[in-house]
Amino acid sequence: MSDTEESQSAGRIYRPGExxxxxxxxxxxxxxxxxxxxxxxxYLEAQNVNAVDRKGYNDHGSKHISIVRHRALCLYDLLxxxxxxxxxxxxxxxxxxxEPVIIALxxxxxxxxxxxxxxxHTYYSIPLAADELDRILPEFYKxxxxxxxxxxxxxxxxxxxxxxxxxxxxxxxxxIADALDMERGRSRIPYKKxxxxxxTLSSQAIRNVSLQTGDDYPVxxxxxxxxxxxVYQVDNLLKAKLQGSTLEEFVRIVAVQADETDELVERxxx
Numbered sequence: 001m002s003d004t005e006e007s008q009s010a011g012r013i014y015r016p017g018e019x020x021x022x023x024x025x026x027x028x029x030x031x032x033x034x035x036x037x038x039x040x041x042x043y044l045e046a047q048n049v050n051a052v053d054r055k056g057y058n059d060h061g062s063k064h065i066s067i068v069r070h071r072a073l074c075l076y077d078l079l080x081x082x083x084x085x086x087x088x089x090x091x092x093x094x095x096x097x098x099e100p101v102i103i104a105l106x107x108x109x110x111x112x113x114x115x116x117x118x119x120x121h122t123y124y125s126i127p128l129a130a131d132e133l134d135r136i137l138p139e140f141y142k143x144x145x146x147x148x149x150x151x152x153x154x155x156x157x158x159x160x161x162x163x164x165x166x167x168x169x170x171x172x173x174x175x176i177a178d179a180l181d182m183e184r185g186r187s188r189i190p191y192k193k194x195x196x197x198x199x200t201l202s203s204q205a206i207r208n209v210s211l212q213t214g215d216d217y218p219v220x221x222x223x224x225x226x227x228x229x230x231v232y233q234v235d236n237l238l239k240a241k242l243q244g245s246t247l248e249e250f251v252r253i254v255a256v257q258a259d260e261t262d263e264l265v266e267r268x269x270x
Contacts (some may be wrong), residue, residue, distance in 0.1 A: 011211020082218030
């Protein structure tokens with residue numbers, strides 16, 4: 001991979017075959033299962049109908065889920081590199097290897113409630129995800145561990161919604177990662193259909209989002225904007241997700257206007 005490609009993919013792709021700052025064998029087995037499971041694949045396609053076709057909202061289908069899951073695992077990896085301890089799995093008496101499993105499953109199933117309705121979808125996601133977890137987890141866990149994993153995944157799903165308070169750092173990772181899908185591609189479907197809402201226009205202004213180790217913080221989220229419209233994504237969406245995530249002290253957000261223009265906003269640091 002060239003230096004340019006490496007820079008563009010920073011904090012974007014979780015690669016199972018590469019070294020990580022956490023035990024990844026269990027995670028990689030679970031990922032292989034969920035990424036190839038026809039029932040989950042169908043849910044990810046079906047959940048976009050209400051969000052996009054009927055409500056004209058941004059993509060909440062398989063592409064969004066893939067991006068959130070990759071970003072969540074990259075964010076988790078950077079935090080682990082910095083020695084940040086997680087509490088979800090450990091307080092349940094589970095292993096460190098279960099932390100990324102919780103994160104990956106929650107990222108995969110967090111928007112499944114869209115098959116019922118876009119409105120209040122977080123709360124519809126809980127029973128639907130619970131059914132899926134009852135089917136998935138016995139492939140990898142025996143009771144009572146499966147029950148404990150299930151509870152932690154459902155907690156993380158619930159708390160991706162800003163109205164609910166994460167009580168674990170695993171949940172905080174999923175919450176933040178959901179907002180990190182903010183680039184031009186985030187508006188890919190409604191924009192092509194002529195959508196011009198603030199979500200669509202602001203995401204059109206985000207060129208690139210990268211996650212990397214910061215100088216003074218474990219994680220630096222660097223956002224390149226092409227216009228000041230991108231501030232909405234940064235301030236109203238990402239900042240709102242970061243607040244109350246239990247990870248605020250470890251993550252720094254810097255948004256930079258990539259093009260030289262006469263606009264007022266050139267750099268924002270949160």
